[in-house]
Amino acid sequence: MLNIRVRLAITFGVFWAMAINYSLAATEDVIKLTFLGTGAPRPSLDRYGPSILVEAGSHRLLVDAGPGMRERLFQAGGFELLTDIDMIILTHLHFDHTISVPGLWLSGWLYGRKVPMRVYGPEGTSDMMENFQSAYAWDIRYREIVGVHEEGSELIAQDLESGIFYESDGLSITAFPVEHMPIDVQSGELLGLEGDTLGFRIDYQGHSVLFSGDTRSTESSNIIGFGNDVDVLIHEVQVPAPGDSPEARLANVSLSVHSTPDQVAEIFRQTRPRLGVYSHIIPPELTSEEILSATDYDGDMLVAEDLMTLSIGDEIRVGVTGGSGTNIFTESDVVDQ
Numbered sequence: 641m642l643n644i645r646v647r648l649a650i651t652f653g654v655f656w657a658m659a660i661n662y663s664l665a666a667t668e669d670v671i672k673l674t675f676l677g678t679g680a681p682r683p684s685l686d687r688y689g690p691s692i693l694v695e696a697g698s699h700r701l702l703v704d705a706g707p708g709m710r711e712r713l714f715q716a717g718g719f720e721l722l723t724d725i726d727m728i729i730l731t732h733l734h735f736d737h738t739i740s741v742p743g744l745w746l747s748g749w750l751y752g753r754k755v756p757m758r759v760y761g762p763e764g765t766s767d768m769m770e771n772f773q774s775a776y777a778w779d780i781r782y783r784e785i786v787g788v789h790e791e792g793s794e795l796i797a798q799d800l801e802s803g804i805f806y807e808s809d810g811l812s813i814t815a816f817p818v819e820h821m822p823i824d825v826q827s828g829e830l831l832g833l834e835g836d837t838l839g840f841r842i843d844y845q846g847h848s849v850l851f852s853g854d855t856r857s858t859e860s861s862n863i864i865g866f867g868n869d870v871d872v873l874i875h876e877v878q879v880p881a882p883g884d885s886p887e888a889r890l891a892n893v894s895l896s897v898h899s900t901p902d903q904v905a906e907i908f909r910q911t912r913p914r915l916g917v918y919s920h921i922i923p924p925e926l927t928s929e930e931i932l933s934a935t936d937y938d939g940d941m942l943v944a945e946d947l948m949t950l951s952i953g954d955e956i957r958v959g960v961t962g963g964s965g966t967n968i969f970t971e972s973d974v975v976d977q
């Protein structure tokens with residue numbers, strides 16, 4: 641049903657008319673998502689780097705922290721959101737998923753957050769966060785000397801194993817490995833790089849959402865098992881570049897670690913989510929119509945856009961946020977009185 645509505649809405653160009661007010665959903669028994677960035681490494685003014693805000697009851701956290709996340713977060717909810725987020729979960733350590741961690745950690749603290757930033761991710765996350773702390777030690781010391789509060793400048797990290805790693809007030813988050821490590825394109829053999837890449841499933845009050853992370857698609861994909869009975873399945877996608885030019889060949893090298901629309905359609909067919917969603921779109925200039933028309937799937941699905949919201953409850957509602965500009969910051973929030 642939703643599929644028909646969404647596809648029709650996109651077709652007739654009234655997609656944004658379905659907008660809901662930003663503040664509506666978070667207090668209900670729903671999972672609310674705000675897509676802060678739906679692109680990938682290549683810069684795009686329309687699709688910032690991958691990052692999704694998750695709100696459920698009193699919980700607020702980010703899945704990934706791509707380029708521009710801090711600005712989109714500010715656009716979605718001003719200083720209130722910027723200073724309230726204290727938890728980031730990372731699917732993997734590519735820069736397009738991590739580069740805004742220091743930006744939010746430090747500016748959230750500078751403008752008022754007084755609890756540490758907690759970051760969860762695959763093997764190597766703790767090392768990366770320690771390096772961020774070393775890199776910005778001078779900045780933090782400088783600001784503390786001129787009077788910025790000391791609480792909240794800490795960055796606490798945890799490397800994850802598979803399984804449930806977070807359970808609190810009805811929210812549980814499960815990590816599972818996905819297949820994004822480099823392989824020999826001819827043989828399919830792993831090339832031996834250390835580390836791991838993850839997908840996440842979040843469950844809250846009987847509702848659920850799965851994040852594929854970056855992944856190729858195989859018959860053994862964990863997304864099939866963990867995506868079984870999920871309400872919303874958010875999957876990355878790379879549409880192959882046509883032709884055999886050097887540019888096309890270069891663009892298509894990364895197909896061995898990402899998923900084509902045909903492959904995602906097969907994942908959707910096997911999991912049948914209430915709603916399938918594309919985000920982390922390669923290349924970012926693709927339109928929704930182009931991606932949907934390349935996807936042979938008859939279930940409900942849509943292509944995420946930056947600042948789109950999804951409210952996942954008994955109904956799944958699509959909206960848009962942003963352009964607040966009404967959040968006024970006062971200096972008394974920065975310095976201890």
Ligand SMILES: [Zn+2]
Pocket residue numbers: 680681690734736737854920
């Ligand atoms: Zn990526």
Ligand SMILES: [Zn+2]
Pocket residue numbers: 732734820854
């Ligand atoms: Zn990646």
